[in-house]
Amino acid sequence: MTPTPRLTLALTTVTLLFATNLYGAATAHADDDPVDPPGTGASASAPVDVDPNDPDLKLPDGATLAQAKVLDIKSVVEDQSGDERREDTNTDVTFALQAEVLFGKDSAKLGGEARSRVAGIAEEIRNQKANKIRVFGFTDNLGSDAHGDVLSKQRANAVQDLLAQTLSDAGITYEVRGYGEDYPIADNSTEAGRKKNRRVEVSFPRTS
Numbered sequence: 001m002t003p004t005p006r007l008t009l010a011l012t013t014v015t016l017l018f019a020t021n022l023y024g025a026a027t028a029h030a031d032d033d034p035v036d037p038p039g040t041g042a043s044a045s046a047p048v049d050v051d052p053n054d055p056d057l058k059l060p061d062g063a064t065l066a067q068a069k070v071l072d073i074k075s076v077v078e079d080q081s082g083d084e085r086r087e088d089t090n091t092d093v094t095f096a097l098q099a100e101v102l103f104g105k106d107s108a109k110l111g112g113e114a115r116s117r118v119a120g121i122a123e124e125i126r127n128q129k130a131n132k133i134r135v136f137g138f139t140d141n142l143g144s145d146a147h148g149d150v151l152s153k154q155r156a157n158a159v160q161d162l163l164a165q166t167l168s169d170a171g172i173t174y175e176v177r178g179y180g181e182d183y184p185i186a187d188n189s190t191e192a193g194r195k196k197n198r199r200v201e202v203s204f205p206r207t208s
Contacts, residue, residue: 037134037136037177037179037183037201050065050068052064052065073090074087074088074089075088075089076088082098082195082196083097083098083100083101084096084097084098084101084117088206089206090206091205092203092204092205093124093130093203093204093206094201094202094203095121095124095201095202095203096185096199096200096201097159097199097200097201097202098195098196098198098199099139099155099198099199099200100195100198101113101114101117102114102117102155102158102159102200103158106151108151108154108155108157108158109158110158110162114159114162115162115166118159118162118163118166119166121163121202122163122167125163125167125204126167128204128205128206128207130172130205130206130207131172131173132172132173132175133160133163133172133173133174133175133202133203133204134174134175134176134177134202134203134204135156135160135163135174135175135176135177135200135201135202136156136176136179136200136201136203137151137153137154137155137156137159137177137178137179137199137200137201138178138179138180138182138183138197138198138200138201139151139152139180139181139197139198140184140188140193140194140195140198141181141184141188141194142194145180145181148180149178149179149180150178151178151180152178152179153176153177153178154178155178156176156177156178156200157176159200159202160174160176163202181197184197185199
């Protein structure tokens, strides 16, 4: 069997200095009032102090340093088909599965391919010995906001239910949320972009 081609999209580690003048139980279900998902907040603080008067910085006259920002190391690997995407940082693993490989159109009923896809994610959860799992649903911007919110919650719930059945571990806790069309990862003005945005993400802490 020929392995599915994968594309490595990004690998980044950097501390930036800017010169300016310029989870519930195994039966958990999606919350009605979700908070912002991980990864959308401010970055971590810089691990070292930088002297803005150090002559080695060679700042232009009148320029000052903005606050230093730390970007996580991030590796992104995506199937050539785009059906599945994996992101690894130094703290977390995130799988994003396009809705089309899990559900029928405008449906939250899991299809025939869903079990094998979720089983692969469950295996990585076991490898990482993770016991806190986040399952987030997202849609594109077609249809009403209310419909997208409901559908994304239902889809997140369906994937969480299947994960709980597959892992069968009472020690695992889940955070399950639906975000509708919020937090797109691609351009909603094209069908290719909307397809990427219709997704369920499963993330958990990495331990190795």
